Amino acid sequence: MTNSITDLAGSKCIFIIGSNAAESHPIIMGEIYKAMDAGGVVIVVDPRRTAVAENAHIHLAIEPGTDIPLLAGMMRHIMDEGLYNAEFIEERVEGFEEFRKFVEGWTVEEASRQCGIEPSMIRRVAEIYAKADESAVVYCMGITQHVCGSDNVIALCDLTMLCGHVGTEHSGLYPLRGQNNVQGACDMGALPNVYPAYQPVADPDIRAKFEEAWGRPLSDKPGLTVVEMVRSAGSKIRGLFIMAENPALSEPDVNHVVESLRKFDFLVVQDIFMSETARFADLVLPGSSFAEKDGTFTNTERRFQLVRKAVDPPGSAKDDFSILCLLGNALGLNFNYESPADVMSEINRLAPPYGGITYDRLERQGLQWPCPNEEHPGTRFLHQGRFTRGKGLFVVPNHVAPKELPDEDYPWYLSTGRMFAHYHTGTLTRRAKQLDREVSRPYGEINSEDAAKLGVGEGGAIRVTSRRGSIVVDAKITDRVRKGSIFIPFHFAEARANILTNPALDPRSKTPEYKVCAVRVEKGES
Amino acid sequence: MAVEVSNNHKQQKATERTPRILVFACKWCGLIGADGAGRKREPLPPNFRVIPVECVGSVEPDAVIRAFADGMDGVIVMGCHLGGCRFNDANHAAFKRLELLRALLEGVGIGRDRLLVTFGTAHEGHQFTDVLRNFTNLIAKKESLDTSWTSSRARMI
Amino acid sequence: MKTQQAMIDQAKSLLKKLLEDGEATAVFGLARGMGGVTAPRIFTMPDELDSLVLEPKWPLAKPAMEILRTAPGGYRLAVVCRGCDERALVELIKRNQVDADALVMVGVACSGEQASICLCDRPYPSKLDIGEAAHGVDPFDDPGVKYLLEGDTHTRMGRWERVLKRCVKCYGCRNSCPICVCDPCKLEGEPWVRRGIIPTEILSFHLIRAFHLADTCVACGACQEACPAGIPLVTLQHAMRRALREGFEYEAGLDVNEKTPVLFDFIQAPEKDRPIPDWINTLRD
Amino acid sequence: MKNITVFLCTCFDEINRVVDYERLCSHLSDDPRVAAVTVSRGLCVSGGAGEIGASVKSGDGRVLIAACSPLARGDQVMRDLERAGVPAFRRHLVDLREGCAWIHGNNPAAATEKALDLLNMGLTALEYKEPSADVTLKIADEVLVIGAGPAGMAAATALARCGVDVRVLERGAQPGGMLGLVSRSYPDNTDPSEKIAAFRDLAASDPRITFHSKVKIISARGYAGNFTVRFTAEGEELQAHAGAVIIATGGRVFPPKGYYRYGEVREVVSQIELEARFRKGPVKKENAVFIQCVGARCEERPYCSTICCPASIKNAMRIMDENENARVWILHRDIMMPGTTLEAYYKKAMERGVRFIRYAESDPPRILGDEAVETVEVRDDITGDRRTIPADLVVLSTPLIAGTDAEAIGDLFGIQRDSYGFFREIYPLHPVETRIDGVYICGSARWPVSSEQAMVQGEAAAMKAAALVGRQTIRASEFSRVPGAKFGHARVNEDTCSGCGNCAAVCSFDAIRLQRRSGEGEFRMVSRVIKVRCKACGNCLSVCPNGSMQMPEMNTKALYGMVGKAFS
Amino acid sequence: MDCRFVRTTCPFCGTGCGMLLKVVDGRVVDTLPDRESVVGRGHLCIKGWSAHEFVHHPDRLTHPLVKKGDSFERISWEEAISLAAEKFRGIAEQYGNDAIGGFSSAKCTNEENYLFQKLIRAGFQNNNVDHCARL
Incomplete structure (x- = not known):
């Protein structure tokens, strides 16, 4: 996130697109409520009438996968009315002229035709966003999990720069990261193309620095992503080491994933439960939960926060840090760290933006990177005065319609996502008594009129079939889902939503298109 | 389609249906009133349903709350006179509880007079019709309760 | 007003004495830990008490109850209690959730400023050991409470709907309320509350929760402070506490032997001063 | 699952005149819970309940009867079903006549709509009803009588006479209670000690009665038919196991402290002290003044104990018997002499020359005299003039109040007391029963009564106790506060x-x-x-x-x- | 009875609320919000309040397991580590360094992620390391 969570409370306009914050990030929703109390206007763009939409001022229920047309329409109106921040663009952004040509290619009416929102509403929302003195854009998986996911984000950046709503205290872009340390994992370089702190693998002097530090030659060729590695099981990739992940449930088109997992010559899974993925492993190593280890998580606002060990792991399980040290030493690397704090000091040296992050400084409130040295107080919001690359750059987002749209055989839209009571693959939360009591069975939300047509009552069984597989879930009849679309949470192993999902990837980010695919829904046998 | 969710309460006029009223009648007093009205074939508006209970004491306050959640516009609880209850002082316990519930309903804006707790012995059967008519008119004058809060049957959020 | 430091020292000496002469097996209070951050802590040795602090406000009643519940026989816990903690523990003793003689309450007064934050009308425990009693604040003077509890019912309903609709069903209100001890709890399922939907059904979830605390809520504000959506939950309770005070002359948590009117002294004959509403004139009043 | 059979009664085409039965039947037949629907012209007449019961008894079959109000014939059909073997939790009544057809005659469509809803509600209730486990109890065959005053003695003798074992626990050393304090009882002027003696002999002779004196009750547990009471009698700890308990602990005379300078001036005595003097010997007095309603019919005790006026009149005439030229006044606010015998007794007193003066509550008589009483000054409420009466004895009539240990006994047996401390009966139509089955109350413990009335109540309580103790076993559902079996228990x-x-x-x-x-x-x-x-x-x-x-x-x-x- | 409160961060969503784990005699029994945490400020969501419930769940893996046929058998840590190292080194020799890959995790700490990518990159001279940030 460019700014901090508590900054949201001061924003005069919050533009939430593709994020069900009330269910996925309830505490951040609390800040949005504070903004509403302070007079901020909240606009929600989501095909579903989520709890956020229910509490917002304006809810735009767009057609699934048509975010760029809406944003283009808004930007066109902002340009026509001259509401854009010319002085900000002049001083701090490049490529405006070429971007203007792209925007002029769009009209509000065309945008409205594609995304299903009346032109007047597009104009009104654009004005509110542009005119407010500090506007924030909040987005989540609803934006990124499309074939044009990265283009959606680019369009949002363009909108933000167009109106100059970045680099101040209560403006900026708020990607709500889904997991407790997904930000940290990216920061620490668990990505095929970058070392820690996003230092590119291809850059020779960076590589030299790491080779010198780690005492081993390093490859300059970016590696494969998760989806590519799974697809090339038994061919390019023979040995796989999975730590605390459950691709057998979280990857799209999960039937193929399960077959691929069998094709590895040697698969090691390190986890705390026997997850669906661990069952296919040749070697299972018992890791430890957050309560049994010391270390740091980085949350969505770039804040390093301490995690302290409360109890010992069960049986002879070890904490993940020690397992990795054992494996490292077994491979001849020098992994003799006494404690995670040692590792942090090595990170301080090798990753400049995290130079000043030490354990005793994290004690009180954690630190937000970039924090280059021990005196630096951490950065509350980014891009103040200048962008990291100097001047910002307008990039033209090219809109790609969802790969698999409804047709005669599969007339329904399917969207998968999170619900408030469970977390991701459910390995942790479905074992909690209170959460299992809240929701314990897989369900699909369908519109009341569709349910009537199907002759299905509340809780009745419905069979949902896509080109890749079929599952049976309970029907949850509600008017918050549009007619002809169904929403299924993916937390339930016994009816894996990801059996249905389409493995089409965004070319850049390789993120699968979880939010849109075509399915058929019939009355199932209970 | 875009929906403007205006944040001050949606001004929904009382729909044409007469207000829905649920009556918890204790078998030994309240029901006799209802039976008396029936015997006299008094024409009554059909917008009420009677749930016979053994004693007013078994009317759970949570059931009254659930009734409002399921779209009722008014609830009447009919028990025996204080001192005349076959179950010793069970009706006074119910009276105190529901009095407190009325304070909560008043606080949250549903209004204290949507829950009517009355005591009448068998011979006052003829008053059943008057109570019902007065209560229906009183509730009909008020705004419909059919807000976005109510659950599955009224409108699913 | 005694300075903060003086109060802390007085508390330390008093609690050390309790530990030394075996009055209490352990002390439960707030401690300043590494990096100057305060968190609740159980002190078993007198010298650990050096890290004791009294600010900021941390409702200790519920954790104290749960500690006592799992404590072995003969375990006596001295708890540093503000006014609301003491009243909450009194209500818990009344409901057989805490063994009265396994509990030693050390009363601490709240500052006037804290009282105005919590809208507390009695910012001091009945047994006051540390600090002087500040005068309380009448919650009904607060504009926020007035906004939600006055005016005609229809606008009030709209205001409550807009506020209560923000609920993200985190159960924080129930989990942090010292009086809520049931497991399982009615709020978790049918037929009382519809499961698995956000925002919750306001009429069932919030009213059932509020009504269960009708005659036991001590207005400590723990629910409101634990609510991520910032819903003014205590205001709901103020409506009923006023009814209890005016209708039944009763306030929760003041005295262990005082019986709640909802469960006791029922009468057979009509009360002298309040005629029993018969069928018709109920509609007139 | 499909286990409910629905019987729609048309009440001889009275209900289906308004409610459209075809729609009801079609709606019910495609309800997943309903196995069969039958329409009958008169369930209450053709003995239909019998065959209904037969057809449903097997398995978990349940019956929904849609007919008339329970107060009309509904309950009768239900009782027939009970006799036909269909237990309470497998049957349910829906009132379509008084509850729907007859009150919505002018709007048949809405009536049918309502009928559908009522049936749906009935089906839901029937679907989830469960039986509450009934339990059969053995009844201990002994009755415990607490207190041996007139009520207690009457109860014990009545029980013994009909063959029931009785155990009497008396707090004092002797039976008799307040009766023992009285020299002679009115109106027959006999000496009550003979009655007490008679009872003592009966208790000694009759093996069914065991009498314990100087009793202090320690604990009481159990329920109807199975009470266990631990007590000490004469210092020895005992335990009684009884089927029923009769509480006849009586009341106490209100000491007139603080009224009319009692205790401050000599010869101002209470009624009980006068009775004690009579027992010791004749009381020679010239001018005796009785003051009625002392501390009675006032704010704290707004009731009349009905025994003070007859007692005063009796003692007044006794004084005149022992000294012909004695003059006696009775200063009263109202003379309460209910019944024919007492009315005649009142007339006799007037004829004997007892003078009655009415005083107003707001202007009570005043006792004058410093050492001993000399005169009593009173304002006659009827004539309005103020008179001074010479007096060498003033007798204060005070009301009866609850016994000293009433609170303890009440808590032991869990019975409630009204705001004056007397034990409260469960329901005006069940005067001697309390909220605890098997515990009965009689005599002044229940409300101030004369000894004769106390005996009547004692026998009433005895009969109730005998009815319970007479049975070997009883089912818990029979302890019902409503006609027929209990609705169930929690x-x-x-x-x-x-x-x-x-x-x-x-x-x-x-x-x-x-x-x-x-x-x-x-x-x-x-x-x-x-x-x-x-x-x-x-x-x-x-x-x-x-x-x-x-x-x-x-x-x-x-x-x-x-x-x-x-x-x- | 030993009872203490340990300040930590919530293991679920990216907000990173501060929480207190209540530890009684070596077992985590309850979760309380940390009122001093700059994120969360004394608030938790429904998952946060139940963060402690899975820690002592009986299904937790307690010993290293090796696949025999289609069931698992317990082996010691030494055997497990050496088996993994030897197997991976064998694959690297047979099919080249690029044949090894690794999925790190957004559930693990920064330090563990750093070590994991260092293990793959330094150990096998390839960059096949990724995690599920993409979904």
Whole structure:
């Protein structure tokens, strides 16, 4: 996130697109409520009438996968009315002229035709966003999990720069990261193309620095992503080491994933439960939960926060840090760290933006990177005065319609996502008594009129079939889902939503298109 | 389609249906009133349903709350006179509880007079019709309760 | 007003004495830990008490109850209690959730400023050991409470709907309320509350929760402070506490032997001063 | 699952004139819970209940009767079904006549709509009804009588006479109670000590009566038919196991401290002191003045004990017997001499020359004299003039109040007391019964009465106790406060009960006990329902915070189901 | 009875609320919000309040397991580590360094992620390391 969570409370306009914050990030929703109390206007763009939409001022229920047309329409109106921040663009952004040509290619009416929102509403929302003195854009998986996911984000950046709503205290872009340390994992370089702190693998002097530090030659060729590695099981990739992940449930088109997992010559899974993925492993190593280890998580606002060990792991399980040290030493690397704090000091040296992050400084409130040295107080919001690359750059987002749209055989839209009571693959939360009591069975939300047509009552069984597989879930009849679309949470192993999902990837980010695919829904046998 | 969710309460006029009223009648007093009205074939508006209970004491306050959640516009609880209850002082316990519930309903804006707790012995059967008519008119004058809060049957959020 | 430091020292000496002469097996209070951050802590040795602090406000009643519940026989816990903690523990003793003689309450007064934050009308425990009693604040003077509890019912309903609709069903209100001890709890399922939907059904979830605390809520504000959506939950309770005070002359948590009117002294004959509403004139009043 | 058969009664085409029965039948037939629907012209007439019962008895078959109001013929059909073997939880009545057809005659469409809803509610209730486990109790064959005053003695003799073992516990050394204090009883002027002596001999001779004196009760536990009372008699600790308990602990005379300078001036005595003097010997007085309603019919004790006026008149005439030229005044606010015999007694007193003066409550008589009483100054409320009467004796008539140990006895047996401390009967139409089955009250312990009245009540309580003790066994559902068997009794789900005690506090029948949970260091409690005492009033389940307390016949699912289906 | 409160961060969503784990005699029994945490400020969501419930769940893996046929058998840590190292080194020799890959995790700490990518990159001279940030 460019700014901090508590900054949201001061924003005069919050533009939430593709994020069900009330269910996925309830505490951040609390800040949005504070903004509403302070007079901020909240606009929600989501095909579903989520709890956020229910509490917002304006809810735009767009057609699934048509975010760029809406944003283009808004930007066109902002340009026509001259509401854009010319002085900000002049001083701090490049490529405006070429971007203007792209925007002029769009009209509000065309945008409205594609995304299903009346032109007047597009104009009104654009004005509110542009005119407010500090506007924030909040987005989540609803934006990124499309074939044009990265283009959606680019369009949002363009909108933000167009109106100059970045680099101040209560403006900026708020990607709500889904997991407790997904930000940290990216920061620490668990990505095929970058070392820690996003230092590119291809850059020779960076590589030299790491080779010198780690005492081993390093490859300059970016590696494969998760989806590519799974697809090339038994061919390019023979040995796989999975730590605390459950691709057998979280990857799209999960039937193929399960077959691929069998094709590895040697698969090691390190986890705390026997997850669906661990069952296919040749070697299972018992890791430890957050309560049994010391270390740091980085949350969505770039804040390093301490995690302290409360109890010992069960049986002879070890904490993940020690397992990795054992494996490292077994491979001849020098992994003799006494404690995670040692590792942090090595990170301080090798990753400049995290130079000043030490354990005793994290004690009180954690630190937000970039924090280059021990005196630096951490950065509350980014891009103040200048962008990291100097001047910002307008990039033209090219809109790609969802790969698999409804047709005669599969007339329904399917969207998968999170619900408030469970977390991701459910390995942790479905074992909690209170959460299992809240929701314990897989369900699909369908519109009341569709349910009537199907002759299905509340809780009745419905069979949902896509080109890749079929599952049976309970029907949850509600008017918050549009007619002809169904929403299924993916937390339930016994009816894996990801059996249905389409493995089409965004070319850049390789993120699968979880939010849109075509399915058929019939009355199932209970 | 875009929906403007205006944040001050949606001004929904009382729909044409007469207000829905649920009556918890204790078998030994309240029901006799209802039976008396029936015997006299008094024409009554059909917008009420009677749930016979053994004693007013078994009317759970949570059931009254659930009734409002399921779209009722008014609830009447009919028990025996204080001192005349076959179950010793069970009706006074119910009276105190529901009095407190009325304070909560008043606080949250549903209004204290949507829950009517009355005591009448068998011979006052003829008053059943008057109570019902007065209560229906009183509730009909008020705004419909059919807000976005109510659950599955009224409108699913 | 005694300075903060003086109060802390007085508390330390008093609690050390309790530990030394075996009055209490352990002390439960707030401690300043590494990096100057305060968190609740159980002190078993007198010298650990050096890290004791009294600010900021941390409702200790519920954790104290749960500690006592799992404590072995003969375990006596001295708890540093503000006014609301003491009243909450009194209500818990009344409901057989805490063994009265396994509990030693050390009363601490709240500052006037804290009282105005919590809208507390009695910012001091009945047994006051540390600090002087500040005068309380009448919650009904607060504009926020007035906004939600006055005016005609229809606008009030709209205001409550807009506020209560923000609920993200985190159960924080129930989990942090010292009086809520049931497991399982009615709020978790049918037929009382519809499961698995956000925002919750306001009429069932919030009213059932509020009504269960009708005659036991001590207005400590723990629910409101634990609510991520910032819903003014205590205001709901103020409506009923006023009814209890005016209708039944009763306030929760003041005295262990005082019986709640909802469960006791029922009468057979009509009360002298309040005629029993018969069928018709109920509609007139 | 499909196990409900529905019987729609048209009441000889009275109901289906308004309600469209075809629509009802079609709607019911495609309801998943309904196995069969039959329409009959008159369920209450053709003995239909019998075959209905037969067809349904097997398995978990349940019957929904849609007919008229329970007060009309509905209950009769229900009782026929009971006799035909269909237990309470497998049958349900829906009132379509008084509840629907007759009051919505002018709007048939809405009436049918309502009928559908009522049937739906009935089906839901029937679907979730469960039986509350009935239990059969053995009845101990002994009756315990506490207090050997006139009421206690009468009860004991009556019980012994009809062959029931009685154990009498008397706090004092001798039986007799307040009767023992009286020199002669009115109106027959006989010496009550003979009655007491007669009882003492009977107690000694009759093997069925065991008499204990100087009793102090330690504890009382159990329920109807199975009471266990531990007490000390003459210092020795004993235990009695009884089927019923009759409480005849009587009352106490209100000491007139602070009234009319009593205790300050000599010769101002209370009625009891006068009786004591009579017992010792003749009382020679010239001018005796009786003052009535001393501390009675006032703010604190706004009642009349009905025994002071007759007692004063009796003693007045006694004084005149022992000294012909004695003059006696009775200063009263009203003379209460109910009944023919007492009215005649009152006339006789007037003829004997007892003077009656009425005084107003606001202007009571004043006692004059410093050492001993000399004169009494009174304003005659009728004539209005103020008179001074010479007096060498003033007798103050005070009311009866609750006994000293009434509170203890009340708490021991769990019976309630009214605001004056007298034991409260359960319901005006059951005068000697209390909220605890098997515990009966009589005599002045219940309300101030004369000794004769006390005996009547004693015998009444004895008959009630004998009726209970006479049976070997009894089912818990027979202890009912309503005609026919009890609706059921509450049931606790012990693993979810948090032991908060709300139910035990609110129960109007003291039918719920809190017991400490077993297990080491476990502090929490769990509540237990005494099936005999529970009357299914439902207060406990309304105050139970998490629904652990349930009434099987109208459990949460049934009640909330009906609420949910009301306007579906 | 030893009872203490340990300040930590919530293991679920990216907000990173501060929480207190209540530890009694070596077992985590309860979760309380940390009122001093700059994120969360004394608030938790429904998952946060139940963060402690899975820690002592009986299904937790307690010993290293090796696949025999289609069931698992317990082996010691030494055997497990050496088996993994030897197997991976064998694959690297047979099919080249690029044949090894690794999925790190957004559930693990920064330090563990750093070590994981260092293990793959330094150990096998390839960059096949990724995690599920993409979904």
